Amino acid sequence: MALGHEKLDVYRLSINYVAWVYEKADSLNGVHRSARDQWLRASQSIPLNIAEGNGKRAEADRRRYFEIVRGSALECAAFQDVLVVGKALGTMESRKRKDELDRMAAIPSRIGGRGDHVREDQAAYIVDSDPDPDFETDKNKPE
16 A cells, blocks of 8 residues: 555656666765765755655645755755766766756655645636526516
8 A cells, every 4th residue: 555645746756866876976986975975965865855745735844855855855956966077977967967956856846745836816807797698587577
């Protein structure tokens, strides 16, 4: 039996990303050691916060966790930039994984709602005339 968050594509994508980070982190030593540790924590934060946020009932709570997911995904993208500059990660490999991070950063916003949706004022659609002139009301019933 799968839990709710395990059914989410973004959760499965984030787990695959963490697996890749573990694989890459295994070779990061020396000057890259501190980046490795922070990158691991940031990558782990993505699925952990997706799972926890998905379990929240209040929209504000869900939104807060999914914003953390977005921040962690962007942090991982920055770590990849740092590792490319430090010659510990290839540019093409990083670019491919950044596409995945972009999807991870975008999807939780749609799941959790961001509170910045465009809304129209309903008053603009109120019409003073009778919307169905064929419908008889008490005023126009024959006596």
